[in-house]
Amino acid sequence: MTLTRRSLTGAGVAAAAMAAFPSGVHAQGALPAVRTTNGPVIGRRDSDISVFKGLRYGDDTGYRRFLPPRAPRPWTRPAEAFDYGAACPQRGDEPNQSEDCLFLNVWTPATDGARRPVMLYIHGGGYSTGSGSHPLYDGTRLARRGDVVVVTVNHRLNILGYGAFARVAGEGFEDSGNLGQLDLVLxxxxxxDNIAAFGGDPARVMLFGQSGGGAKIATLMAMPAADGLFHAVATMSGQQVTACGPMNGTARGLAMIEAAGLTPATAHALKTLPVDQMLAASAARDPVQGYGGINFAPLLDGRSLTRHPFYPDAPARSAHIPMIIGNTREETLAFMGNDPANAGLTWETLPARLTPDVMRIDIAPEMVIEGYRRMKPDWTPDQVLIGATTAGRSWRAAVIEAEERAKQGSPAWVYQLDYPGTLPNGRAGAFHTADIAWRSTMRSRNPGNGPGAQDVxxxxxxxxxxLARNGNPNHAGLPAWTPYGLEHRETMLFDVTSRMANDPRGDEREFFARIPYIQPGT
Structure with missing residues (x-):
């Protein structure tokens, strides 16, 4: 029995390919064929790159909702890995959604037994949306540029992957708060177990991810179950300092149960509730933050996650893993720059925009404005809004992680993207998502399309x-990149002409360091 929902219309061709190339090595023009631990698979060639889409790494979760993932049942007939697998159900317009969503994709120069570095990308979208099947993450050109094996992955999200119901619903929900992370471990x-057959090196697996993908990576660095499964990491505008505490998680679980029309006594009905009803329940008002829908985050459950990812220090279990930590200079321009209410601000109207749901820390807007008018006397109110929200809520976690790694004696390489992109309304800046590292190798255009964008x-x-190949990001196209230390706070500024800087935006960093920080949503 094959554990794929796609019809094997080409099974005869696939079987012939497997018979001709039993070792996984393919000839020019033939379908690339690989035997995995689950069963044989057939991919396609895209010029000089072999592409395998929709490879099943886990069983259908729809039959085992809120339970840890398990390996798929093995199959014997060659499965066609021609199309992306389904994404986790989610609010929004992500195509092809299903609870049967544990799929990954592989791009490789050749299934030839070579030991190439492996670059596994974890998608953004917080812990709620997205998939590894987005056209942005097509790995063809990255695999070709670096002679690496590229992997992208889908996993459970939102209420299905991070719904904290253990203390409310009891048996059968014990791991519900971290299922998305456990999917990534699987x-x-x-x-x-399989990447060597695709031409990759299982001893050189680098994780990289942007936004929520980076946060998931930071969480994996603290998870015992992930020990030894990856060997380098790079986080782009995505950090996870603290996880959601068990009681905050329980409050959110109760809010969703009530929004679904259930009670703690009937909470087990979540196991069979229609998916649309589940997703609607996740739109309940967040009882921890007090605004917006449920904010999903990994849970300090004492089972798969026994400590906060980067609090009170960097996790010792991943101290040996080389790490890049990065952010963009105007992160929050992506969230606020298109809002007409945030354009043309004056010093009189700015305080009303620096609300708790915007700043995400407990600080008076008047204190923020006074501080910035002293630090940045030439800035406009619009610049202060973006600068303060970036430094106070987005960049802050990156600084904390870099500091803790430095204290640990295993410092990270830190970067800041300065090269600006342009929003639809014409506003320019290095906004959130502009630092997705493989934009030079994707099939769609860069958000920054000015002179030098391709070089950056x-x-x-x-x-x-x-970093994937050598455990060190230095290369001939950059000035010498030194790791981050507490004395100089060395940072690579990526721009048309990239350069190293000591403690960029140090005045803003020191200003917000006076305010206690707990990661928003936790």
């Missing part, structure tokens, strides 16, 4: 490839 185990993208992509 995917990494699949890579460990190439320099970033080559740094990530170097």
């Amino acid at each position: 995917a990494l185990q699949w890579v460990r 993208s190439n320099a970033m992509a080559d740094a990530f490839i170097a």
Whole structure:
């Protein structure tokens, strides 16, 4: 029995390919064929790159909702890995959604037994949305540029992957708060066991991810189950300092149960509730933050996650893992720059925009404005809004992680993207998502399309490839990149002409360091 929902219309061709190339090595023009630990699979060639889409690494979760993932049942007939697998159900317009969503994709120069570095990308979208099947993450050109094996992955999200119901619903929900993370662990185990057959090196697996993908990576660095499954990491505008505490998680679980029309006594009905009703329940008002829908985050459950990812220090279990930590200079322009209410601000109207749901820390707007008018006397109110929200809520976690790694004696390489992109309304800045490191190798255009954009993208992509290959991001296209230390706070500024800087925006960093920080949503 094959554990794929796609029809094997080409099973005869696939079987012939497997018979002709039993070792997984393919000839020119033939379908690339690989035997995995679960069963044989057939991919396609895209010029000089072999592509395998929709490889199943886990069983259908729809039949085992809120339970840890398990490996798929093995199959014997060759499965066609021609199309992306389904994404986790989610609010929004992500295509092809299903609870049967534990799939990954592989791009490789050749299934030839070579031991190439492996670059596994974890998608953004917080812990709620997205998939590894987005056209942005097509790995063809990255695999070709770096002679690396590229992997992207889908896993459970939102209420299905991070709904904290253990203390409310009891048996059968014990791991519900971290299922998305456990899915990623299972995917990494699949890579460990199978990637050599795709031309990759299981001893050189680098994780990289942007936004929520970076946060998931930071969480994996603190998870015992992930030990030994990856060997380098790069986080782009995505950090996880604290996890959601068990009682905050329980409050959110109760809010969703009530929004679904259930009670703690009937909470087990979540196991069979229609998916649309589940997703609607996740739109309940967040009882912890007091605004917006449920904010999903990994849970300090004492089972798969026994400590906060980067609090009170960097996790010792991942101290040996080389790490890149990065952010963009105007992160929050992506969230606020298109809002007409945030354009043309005056010093009189700015305080009303610096609300708790915007700043995400407990600080008076008047204190923020006074501080910035002293630090940045030439800035406009619009610049202060973006600068303060970036430094106070987005960049802050990156600084904390870099500091804790430095204290640990295993410092990270830190970067800031300065090269600006342009929003639809014409506002320019280095906004959130502009630092996705393989933009030079994707099929869609860069968000920053001015002179030098391709050079910046190439320099970033080559740094990530170097980290995957050598455990060090330095390469000939960059000035010498030194790790982050507490004395100088060394930071690579990626721009048309990239350069090293000591403690960029140090005045803003020191200003917000006076305010206690707990990661928003936790």
